[in-house]
Amino acid sequence: MDWYPLYNSLRIAAVSTAAVFFLGLFFAYYIARLPRLLKGVLDVILTLPLVLPPTVVGWLLLCLLGPKQPLGAWVLNVFGTKLVMTWWSAIFATVTVSFPLMYRTARGAFESFDPSLAAAGQTLGLSNTYIFWRIRLPVCRQGILAGMVLSFARALGEYGATSMVAGYTPGKTATISTTVYQLWRTNEDAMALRWVLVNIAISAVFLLTINLLESRDKQKNRGGSRP
Amino acid sequence: MSLKVDIRRRLGSFDLAVAFAAEQECLALLGASGSGKSVTLQCIAGILKPDEGHIEMDGRVLYDSAAGICLPPQQRQVGYLFQQYALFPHMTVRQNIAVAVRQHDRRKDVTEELLRRFQLTDAADRRPARISGGQQQRAALARILASEPKAILLDEPFAALDSYLQYQLELELQNTLAAFPGTVLWVTHDRGEAWRSCRRVCVLEEGRSQPVTEMTELFRAPATESAARLSGCKNYAAARPAGQRVELPEWGLTLETGRAVPPDTVTAGIRSHHVTFAVPGAANAFSCRVVRIIDDVFETIVLLRPEGAAEDAPLLRMECAKEAWRAREKLPVQTVAVAPEHILLLK
Numbered sequence: 001m002d003w004y005p006l007y008n009s010l011r012i013a014a015v016s017t018a019a020v021f022f023l024g025l026f027f028a029y030y031i032a033r034l035p036r037l038l039k040g041v042l043d044v045i046l047t048l049p050l051v052l053p054p055t056v057v058g059w060l061l062l063c064l065l066g067p068k069q070p071l072g073a074w075v076l077n078v079f080g081t082k083l084v085m086t087w088w089s090a091i092f093a094t095v096t097v098s099f100p101l102m103y104r105t106a107r108g109a110f111e112s113f114d115p116s117l118a119a120a121g122q123t124l125g126l127s128n129t130y131i132f133w134r135i136r137l138p139v140c141r142q143g144i145l146a147g148m149v150l151s152f153a154r155a156l157g158e159y160g161a162t163s164m165v166a167g168y169t170p171g172k173t174a175t176i177s178t179t180v181y182q183l184w185r186t187n188e189d190a191m192a193l194r195w196v197l198v199n200i201a202i203s204a205v206f207l208l209t210i211n212l213l214e215s216r217d218k219q220k221n222r223g224g225s226r227p
Numbered sequence: 228m229s230l231k232v233d234i235r236r237r238l239g240s241f242d243l244a245v246a247f248a249a250e251q252e253c254l255a256l257l258g259a260s261g262s263g264k265s266v267t268l269q270c271i272a273g274i275l276k277p278d279e280g281h282i283e284m285d286g287r288v289l290y291d292s293a294a295g296i297c298l299p300p301q302q303r304q305v306g307y308l309f310q311q312y313a314l315f316p317h318m319t320v321r322q323n324i325a326v327a328v329r330q331h332d333r334r335k336d337v338t339e340e341l342l343r344r345f346q347l348t349d350a351a352d353r354r355p356a357r358i359s360g361g362q363q364q365r366a367a368l369a370r371i372l373a374s375e376p377k378a379i380l381l382d383e384p385f386a387a388l389d390s391y392l393q394y395q396l397e398l399e400l401q402n403t404l405a406a407f408p409g410t411v412l413w414v415t416h417d418r419g420e421a422w423r424s425c426r427r428v429c430v431l432e433e434g435r436s437q438p439v440t441e442m443t444e445l446f447r448a449p450a451t452e453s454a455a456r457l458s459g460c461k462n463y464a465a466a467r468p469a470g471q472r473v474e475l476p477e478w479g480l481t482l483e484t485g486r487a488v489p490p491d492t493v494t495a496g497i498r499s500h501h502v503t504f505a506v507p508g509a510a511n512a513f514s515c516r517v518v519r520i521i522d523d524v525f526e527t528i529v530l531l532r533p534e535g536a537a538e539d540a541p542l543l544r545m546e547c548a549k550e551a552w553r554a555r556e557k558l559p560v561q562t563v564a565v566a567p568e569h570i571l572l573l574k
Contacts (some may be wrong), residue, residue, distance in 0.1 A: 119274045120313035122300035124374045133325075138317045199437040 001191075004171050004181040004197060012162075013155035018096035020151045024094070024102030025144070031134070032110045050100035054160025057096055061165050065092060075100045077083065090175060093161035098151035105150065109143025110136070128212050157199075158191055207210050230378055230410040234270050234280030234290070241423035243267065253404055253422035254439065257457050258431030258566075264414040268380045271412070272307045273300035284377055284410070292395040300425045306376030310386045312367035321351040322367045327373040341369040352405070361396050368403055378410040385420065396464040397423065408452060420461050422446070432452045435458075452573045455496040460571060461544050462502075466495040473570060478543070481533020482511050483565030489574075496571035499528070502545035504563035512564040518542055520552075527552040531561065 031042055049057055065072045065083040083089060103115050113136055121131040137144065159177040166173040168182055176199050183192035228251035236243040243263045247254070258264045271282055271289070279292040284305070289298050312321050320528040325338045342348050345365040349356045363385065371379060384400060385393045401424055404411050415421050419440065421428055426436065428445050430437040432453045440450075449455040452463060466486035467474040473495055474481045482495075505512040515531035517541075522528075527549050530542040545568060556559060 114311075114313070116309045116311065116313040117315060118311060119269075119272070119300070121304070121305065121315075122274065123305060123307040123376075124273050125301045125304075125329060127301065135315055135317075139315070141317075145301065209548065 001194065005174045005176045005195070008173070009175040009177070012087070012090045012094055013152050014092050015088070016098060016155040017148055017152045019091070019095050020102045021144075021148055021154075024106045024147060024151070025097055025137075026080055027103050028106035028110050031106055038057050046103055047100045049096050054093075054097060054158065054162075055164065056162030058093060058161035061092055061096065061161060065089070065165065074220075079160050084165050087166065090158070090162040090166040093165045094155035094158045097158055097161060098154040099211070100151040101154055102131065102147040104211065105143050105147030106140070109140035109147075112143075113140055142213055142216065146210060147189070149206055149210050149213070153203065154207075156202060228285055228377070228409050229283075230271070230412070231281070231283040232267070232271060234267070234277035234282065236266065236270065236275070236277040237265075239458045241434055243433075245337040245431065245436040247429045247436055247439050249412065249439075250429075251408065251410060252427060253413055253425045255419050255425035255428040255442070256414045256431060256446075257418065258414075259416055259453075259457065261433075262431040263434040264416075264431055267436075268307065268382055268412065268414055271303075271378075272305045272380060273298060273303050274307075274425050280499075281430070302378045304375070306371035306374060308364075308367055308371060308379065308381045308384055310383050312355070312363045312387065314363060314367055315369070316355055319352050319354055320347055320358065320362075323355070323366060324370045324373050327370045329373070329375045337373060341373055344370040349492040359390050364388070364396060365399070368400070372403075372407075373428050376409065378412070378414045379407060381411065381413045383415055384413070385417075400424070400563070414511075416457075418446075418457055422502055430457060447492055449496070449516070449571060450574055452494050452496065455571055455573055460496040460498050462497040462499065463494050463573075464497075464541065466492050466572070468492050473572065477537055478533040479537070480513055480533055482565065482570055484572065486569050488572055491574050492572045494573040496573055497543070497565050498569065498571075499544045499546040501562050501565055501569040502543060502547075504547070504551065504567075507562050509562075509564050511567060512562050514560050514562050515543065517559070517561060520556075525549075529561075531563065534560070 007030070020210045027046060031039055034042070044123060056135060061070060062084065066081050067076050067084065075081065075083055116133050116136060117139065121135055122128070126153040159181065162175060163173070163178050170176055176195055180192055183195065230249045232248070233246040234243070241263070243266055245263065256264050256267065266275060273289065273432050275486055276297060277290065280290070281288070282290040288294070288296050289303050290296060304451045306434070318326070321338060325334055328334045328337045329335060330479070340408065342351050343566055345368065347362060347366055347369065350362050355363055358366070385396065388396065397420070413421065413425055426442055427439055429439045430445070430453070436451065437454060437560065445454060446458050448456050449460070464475040464477045466474065468490055469481065471484055471487060472481050473484050473488050473492065507514070513533055515533050517529060518532050519530040520527065520571045521530070526546050529545045529552065530544055532540070532542055
């Protein structure tokens with residue numbers, strides 16, 4: 001059995017989650033402090049990829065990244081590489097669809113953060129960078145971790161936009177989800193079943209992780225001890 | 228050591244205009260809830276920005292709208308004790324103090340020293356949620372001192388504590404602050420707390436600050452009705468000046484004041500415990516019907532209606548020792564008096 005799709009899916013999801021972590025935190029932090037109207041509008045725009053069909057996201061991404069489109073053509077000209085149909089093209093798709101999950105959970109966590117903690121840090125002379133990374137993030141870590149787990153799971157299972165932007169090339173752009181589709185199309189049911197089982201196993205592990213995080217969160221809110 | 232504040236800030240319909248100066252002392256900022264006390268502290272600490280004005284500490288300008296100066300809170304060296312203490316919940320008590328130590332090369336020594344001084348050695352490795360309210364307050368104070376502030380702002384320091392804890396902690400807090408070489412602003416709505424800990428007071432009234440006065444002055448001769456309310460006075464009646472006397476039309480009374488009544492007097496205030504039993508014909512004596520008797524923990528509260536009072540006039544509240552009331556309770560009409568010097572003349 002060729003394990004390339006698993007490896008490819010995992011690295012796409014990992015890179016995408018790392019990118020979404022920073023993007024999500026950045027937007028969550030700055031949008032939480034905007035006036036209400038602007039916040040509402042930006043919130044809708046940034047959450048849209050979550051509710052759009054993945055094929056619509058894929059189509060929109062191709063409009064931006066395709067080799068005949070302005071951005072794609074410019075990158076091809078300057079760097080001599082296409083933005084689509086490589087293994088990392090899928091990252092554009094997974095970042096777009098998983099970003100709202102990270103953004104929304106992080107924003108929820110930031111909004112329940114007690115502002116007097118940040119103010120206390122400031123009056124004690126701690127830098128704003130320190131307060132963000134060493135006080136705000138650790139205090140909000142349950143929500144942020146949950147956001148990352150959801151984003152990783154979403155990136156791992158992405159099919160629609162990925163297949164449009166990265167296609168399916170065995171040993172190159174194949175991911176678990178595109179491989180399952182390809183195997184079903186070519187009537188290789190036994191192989192398809194294996195990949196289905198792999199996928200179910202990974203998803204189960206992630207759901208368990210989320211439940212574990214949530215139960216720890218509840219315990220914390222009850223004032224129970226923490227390790 | 229001094230702190231000068233003169234700021235204005237508008238937020239919706241609420242208009243804050245506060246001006247006062249404090250020396251190296253513990254100055255009370257006394258006001259009802261919603262009078263702008265916390266907002267004032269936050270402006271001084273740099274957490275909120277006023278619309279305009281000037282804040283200066285030891286000759287160093289912290290904020291000046293005209294000169295475009297607004298130092299970030301990190302550079303102000305103003306310690307802030309938050310109502311809920313704002314200890315970092317994911318750090319132990321020791322870590323909470325250690326992060327704030329200003330002398331980085333002596334971090335460990337300073338932290339251990341403060342833990343000892345505030346009797347937190349046993350709680351040092353616990354998180355804030357796992358220690359008592361009193362320990363939380365001590366930890367927050369130790370953390371503030373670790374940052375070596377030039378002034379300390381206390382925002383209702385006992386709001387988060389049960390009252391039975393307060394007495395002991397208040398003594399501790401007074402000792403800590405007595406050793407502190409700088410200005411302390413103590414925000415509270417509790418006149419007793421302010422009286423016990425501060426010698427001078429600035430009263431805040433719906434976002435406006437009154438001139439700083441001696442604490443004793445606030446109780447002896449408050450200038451306005453709201454200052455009188457904050458000082459605990461409970462009886463008020465509309466007043467008309469009449470030379471050395473004051474007319475109280477609502478109660479149908481004219482009382483001696485023993486001093487010239489200022490022409491801008493509009494209200495007279497009488498503290499409940501300054502209403503005393505008297506014999507008919509004594510100075511400032513008048514008779515009243517008993518409307519209601521409330522048995523309090525250590526004394527009896529009697530609500531009286533002066534005999535010449537209008538139907539809708541406020542009742543006169545009297546507080547007296549339980550024995551004193553027992554000796555009198557059979558009488559349907561009581562004669563009471565208020566000493567001339569105990570009538571507060573309010574603008």
